[in-house]
Amino acid sequence: MKEILNVEAIFGENVFTPGKMKERLPKSVYKAVKRVMDYGGELSLADADVVAKAMKDWAVEKGATHYTHWFQPLTGITAEKHDSFVAHPDGDGKMIMEFSGKELIKGEPDASSFPSGGLRATFEARGYTAWDITSPAFLKESGTGVTLCIPTAFCSYTGEALDKKTPLLRSMEAVSEQAIRIVRLFGNTRATKAVASVGPEQEYFLVDKEKYLQRKDLIFAGRTLFGAPAPKGQEMEDHYFGVIRERIGSYMKDLNEELWKLGVTAKTQHNEVAPAQHELAPIYETANIAVDHNQIVMEAMKRVAIRHDLRCLLHEKPFAGVNGSGKHNNWSLGTDDGINLLDPGETPNENIQFLLVLACILKAVDTHADLLRQSASDVGNDHRLGANEAPPAIISVFLGEQLEDVVKQLVETGIAATCKEGGILETGVSTLPDLEKDATDRNRTSPFAFTGNKFEFRMVGSADSIASPNTILNAIVAEAFCEAADVLEQAGEENFERAVHDLIKEYLTKHQRIIFNGNGYSDEWVAEAKRRGLPNIKSMVEAVETLTTDKAVKLFEKFGIFTRAELESREEILYETYAKTINIEALTMIDMASKQILPAVIRYTRTLADTVIAVREAGAEPQVQSDLLKETGRLLAEAKKALEALKAADEEAAAMPEGKEQAFFYKDVVKEAMEALRTPIDALEMIVDKEVWPLPSYADMMFEV
Ligand code: ADP
Ligand code: MG
Secondary structure, three states: OOOOOOHHHHOOOOEOOHHHHHHHOOHHHHHHHHHHHHHOOOOOHHHHHHHHHHHHHHHHHOOEEEEEEEEOEOOOOOEOOEEEOEEEEOOOOOEEEOOOHHHHHEEOOEHHHOOOOOOOOOOOOEEEEEEOOOOOOEEEEEOOEEEEEEEEEEEEOOOOEOEOHHHHHHHHHHHHHHHHHHHHHOOOOOOOOEEEEEEEEEEEEEEEHHHHHOOHHHHHHOOOOOOOOOOOOOOOOOOOOOOOOHHHHHHHHHHHHHHHHOOOOEEEEEEOOOOOEEEEEEOOEEHHHHHHHHHHHHHHHHHHHHHOOEEEEOOOOOOOOOOOOEEEEEEEEEEOOOOEOOOOOOOHHHOHHHHHHHHHHHHHHHHOHHHHHHHOOOOHHHHOOOOOOOOOOEOOEEOHHHHHHHHHHHHHHOOOOOOOOOOEEOOOOOOOOOEEOOOOOOOOOOOEEEOOOOEEEOOOEOOOOOHHHHHHHHHHHHHHHHHHHHHHHHHOHHHHHHHHHHHHHHHHHHHHHHEOOOOOOOHHHHHHHHHHOOOEOOOHHHHHHHHHOHHHHHHHHHOOOOOHHHHHHHHHHHHHHHHHHHHHHHHHHHHHHHHHHHHHHHHHHHHHHHHHHHHHHOOOOOHHHHHHHHHHHHHHHHHHHHHHHHHHHHHHHHHOOOOHHHHHHHHHHHHHHHHHHHHHHHHHHHHOOOOOOOOOOHHHHHHOO
């Protein structure tokens, strides 16, 4: 019998949930905590002391020895510094374990060792972590034992955000405030706040540990820097939704269990398009918690893989020639009285509030397409965006037939009299049920697709934090709501209906160029988008400067999401990150080519040369062997030359001062030199004896997990 997993019993076991607080805290303290959680404000130090003690007692009962302020610096991954609860021995020599409200609320990591883009010089290193009461504390079990993790925001001494959470929280408040202005205009007096909800679908690859450890590129860069294609890729379309193999299944089972304990609502799992690629999706939740949970998911994916003698690759493009990994960021906005502002209802044409919200979102996305594009860029994602598998680097919105038709009517006549309906799908088999059909088909090629009652932003990279895309989404929608509310509040109640119609028509007319329902992967779309004047920002480094355009600074400062200094520091960090990442990749290639691949090829040429001599001595003509030797020699020479060129390019790049120019040099010169080295080496892999090739092949890695 298989052991029974009781999901209800384990769910949230390792989380200090509001439920546990309710049980363990005096009523008045619990109420105070809830109030701050829901409506902001500050918890008194006395109350924080009580919460800290309850949290520590719970954690210690569960075996925790340490606590940490868990935060998300601009490295894109999480950071933690562990402190034990050990305080001091009592008179009898027994250790007292303590955790105070002050320790719960505030931490003081050395800010100078995290990227700050010049906001913090090393001599003025003070930085603070501040407890994010809206995201529950949790226990992490790892090699160090059990640690109480307290989600925190990370700021400098002077109050600048040094992390991804602070701007996200600011953006959530901004969009909430503006959304409430909109619903008030439609007579809603109950709602007090609006909450952005997010459900991120996470893609990942699994490879066998033994093979992983033989590949320095996977170890250092998270992706293969060399590798000839396997005889089979994804062309048979047999992996997507295919039967989950035993070993992978047992990994998924463990992962789910771990995530459920951590309060993550792991919901969907399946094989993805590329061989060895999989996906996990949780149920959507408040943006802030979804961002934290996505970090927990990524960490758990890696940790659980190690237990199964596997390695989890979150890189956006671990293998050339097959699909890379992304993260579909599903986003919607709901009020605390239970209305999803993105729900069109049965007859969207009559739902004026929905149409206004939609018009605002289209305006926001069109106005700030460049920022959205930037928010989904990271070094790895450059291999996907614009390549032939992921959405192109052009932002456009898919609305589907039903809404597109409504928009068309509104633009043309100012009213949408009719609305396309879904109807019934007849299966044609009497024993099968007929199915109710959605009013709209799906479009898998759109970067920003309306999917029923939410938008799905599909550009985001698999390894990246989803904090930035959601910060941008909240910010740009807040701005559009604010501008609409300014106009409509001015109009007054008696003119409201007329004014709202005019505004919807105006926004839709002005911004309809952002709507595209066709095949986003086609060349025609690239040309058409150009004609429409939509930006097509092809790489991460080209996207960086969108953060400090006048339009962007105005937006962020208006809603207090970023200051200009914070934006400038982020730009600096992005250029540095890009340069450092490509440098590591280049050095890894140089290392592998010099110490592993070229020596192996040279050994192989010696075997070939010996064979040529032996065959000739035996009185035969070694034509084949000699041709092969020549071809190998030619590729070897090409590789050696490319290796020297890459070394020179990388040295030149590394000597440049950090910043934009250096980042562009890495993109334009060093990356090209890397490609030039990869080409002959991949060709060599196809002719050199597998016995002597020093690296596991694509086939070994993708088909033998
Ligand atoms: P798909 O068919 O595209 O995979 P799903 O319905 O399975 O779409 O949803 C994918 C993700 O979207 C899940 O994480 C789901 O919880 C989330 N999601 C569903 N509804 C909403 C919503 N209203 N707001 C935000 N995310 C949502
Ligand atoms: Mg989806």
